[in-house]
Amino acid sequence: MDERKRKVSLRIWILIIVPTTVFITFIFLCYYLIKRKPKKSNKSLLRENFGKESLTLEPLQFNLATLKAATNNFSEQNRIGKGGFGEVYKGILLDGQHVAVKMLSKNSTQGAKEFKNEVSVIAKLQHRNLVTFIGFCLEEQTKILIYEYVSNKSLDYFLFDSQLSKLLSWTERYNIIKGIARGIFYLHELSRLKVIHRDLKPSNVLLDENMIPKISDFGLAKIVEINQDQVNTNKIVGTFGYMPPEYAMFGQFSEKLDVFSFGVMVLEIITGKKNLSSHKPHVPEGLLSYVWRQWRDQTWLDILDPNIKENYSEFEVTKCIQIGLLCVQQNPDVRPTMTDVLSYFSSYFNELPSSQEPAFFLNERSNPTIFPQESNINQPINNCIPFSTNKMSVSEFLPR
Template sequence: MLGKLLTTGLAQLYRNGNIITSQKTRNGDGGNTTALIIGITVSAGVLLLGLIAYVVWKRKAMQNKGKIGKKGPHERSQDFLLNEVVISSKKEFSAESQPDELELPLFDFDTIATATDNFSDEKKLGQGGFGCVYMGRLVEGQEIAVKRLSKNSGQGTEEFKNEVRLIARLQHRNLVRLLGCCIEMDEKMLVYEYMEHRSLDSVLFNKARSSLLNWQRRFNIICGTARGLLYLHQDSRFRIIHRDLKASNILLDGEMNPKISDFGMARIFGGDQTEANTKRVVGTYGYMSPEYAMDGLFSAKSDVFSFGVLVLEVVSGKKNRGFYHSNSELNLLGHAWRLWKEGKGMDLIDSAVGDSYNAQEVLRCIQVGLLCVQERAEDRPSMSTVVLMLNSETATMPQPKTPGFCLGRRSTLETDSSNSKQDESCTVNQVTVTMLDAR
């Protein structure tokens, strides 16, 4: 800027010099003095104006720089998403991760607080390992579900980022839809579509509500969850391992259609990657596969194991964790395995289903569930095979082998003291394996 002004001034001096020279030729020495004074005055004026303009421009630039350094909460939220969440490294998401593919709305805190009556207890839908979930209604009438991460928890930030990165890029009828998020000050919230019947466990394991799930609805929940999991493992743009599939993470809409939720623990696999190892075992008691709980080894077959547990829970209406038959200390998997071997598989079905059910579908679901929870990962079917077996009455199905399950009234998986008081429905994040006896 200053260089341009100086150049203009020098050009003016050059032109004035030419005027002086020409006037000297025409008018003699008498006109030289007048022309020289005029030239110097004009040039000095141009340089002075240029200097003033430069000072004004520099001052405005400094003021703008100070404003940029003092961003408001909403601007910081956008930076958080664009720099750390939405725009991900090419190494992790390859060429498919283009920032313009994501249009994730940012809600301000006041909007969410108004929608949830300032997070009142009456609006609380449930509570998990990282905070509470609230029902809300936006001013335009749309119902939403808000997951609010606990500010006192040292965990959850990475899970929050992970869920935004993943679920914002996934579209399937059996996956819950993320509508937006809110990041202001210490608040981190995810905004989902509202599911009228909440989570599967709130209906399935509730004596007063379990009768809402007749056999046809239970079968549709099993098949819909299988399709959603197949999409994650095979048909989505990224191969995704959920790692925390359970009844509380299956949400039900107004027509009891299932939608998989909570991708905070999920991991993306590369195109040729089949398994991975972690020192930080995450998941929920009763749903974790033996190889994952013992060695931290997870793969698509880990999700298959969790799905098998879920199938047997849907059929029986009983939780695997905490279930013990009256005459033994078997958990649900052990109980189902014993009934299957004795040819009494139909005894597993929940009495709340009533008499209206297809016996062949029930037995097929039990067999699929037992195939999915086999002890060895390589013996378990893939989700594509599971979907085929569930939807075909003529598909050839192998006989299941011994499931991987724990015996004893006390779980052989123990948490550290910081997690020992967590509710059984919560996700655990640190697991110390002492012993796992599978038979």
């Protein structure tokens, strides 16, 4: 009887152990085969993402191991900020060059599109007032952009800080304004391609150790035909407060979009105030409206940032205010080109056109819950709410 029980028990154990062993072996075999699956080479990934451009981009490609070594394995100590679609680390390459390494978040679908767009655009550009593109890394799910390291962070870091703004003299502000203008002029007129940045703002202007401005973040930039005057889009991307009304409302854009953004930045640099002030109940109007009223009332020097009121050139300040107002006109056809803007700066005796009432489409009448402070947007045009104030322009005799 005991012998029979032992045989039955043995059969049961065999029936349990053998299938289990086979199953576990099968699982491990599958895992091994999956792990053994050859990874795509860097060249094939490059071709998949950039097509014909891959040949010209190949010399700019870095491997991940090099960047891990440069950033101490992307350590927290090397982390210097967060960009539009990922974290930014400071790194040192093997040749001793200091770089900023921008790692794309793996969960960002829009970021992947911006990565390809940025590599395609900025790899073709080179100018003193654009951030220098060093290269990129593309390995499986990892996407990284590498730029020159710019030590003084971004313009907004200084401009909108009550203490740091004291470090920006009028001379530095004036040179920053002219440097940004030269960078945009290059994008519109001098590069092999006509590039519309579409997201110009102080946080996308970096300052080097000599406070020379460098335009950065080309993830939303658009390449257009040299002779193309206007482009239509059904998707609005960019930052509220720096968009002209024709783009924010109807999806129409041209180089005059960047001109408008430049005008807003000029007025922000002069005043030390952000264009969007709707979140502050004590601010009676938006920046463009405020500057226009002071200009109309011939009290334009009252808008100056208090930190520079002791030492400035009245001629330069007046010229910059007028250029800023010309750039933010409601009608894009009335706004100057960047060629015009540079001519205004270069000539001491040039008489500037009279500016009219600017676009007031983002002032206190906008609902702050719909248009948050400096919010980046990416939405279909049919979701946009018209928020332009329809006012008649009245011609007046104003100081030039």
